[in-house]
Amino acid sequence: MQHNDSEKVHRWGSRKEAMTRARIGATKLHELISQNRIRARKLDGKTLVDLNSVDELIENSPAAGPNVSA
Numbered sequence: 001m002q003h004n005d006s007e008k009v010h011r012w013g014s015r016k017e018a019m020t021r022a023r024i025g026a027t028k029l030h031e032l033i034s035q036n037r038i039r040a041r042k043l044d045g046k047t048l049v050d051l052n053s054v055d056e057l058i059e060n061s062p063a064a065g066p067n068v069s070a
Contacts, residue, residue: 011051012041018049022058032057 013021018038019029029049032038037057039050 009052010039012048013051015047015049018051018054021051022054 015026015029019025022029024032029038033040033047033049037053039053041048041050
């Protein structure tokens with residue numbers, strides 16, 4: 001199946017995969033989902049997280065380091 005660049009292909013994963021990928025806990029993941037900063041869906045009572053949205057959140061977060069002002 002081919003996709004245009006304009007078509008977004010979701011990579012759905014478990015909450016555990018999302019937490020591991022972002023190196024955050026369950027409470028923080030729930031907070032980010034509630035704030036619509038990470039996309040998620042319910043399927044038969046199971047939460048599926050859009051792993052692309054986890055990557056986007058990380059990539060769009062401010063840089064950290066000694067030359068970054070707080």
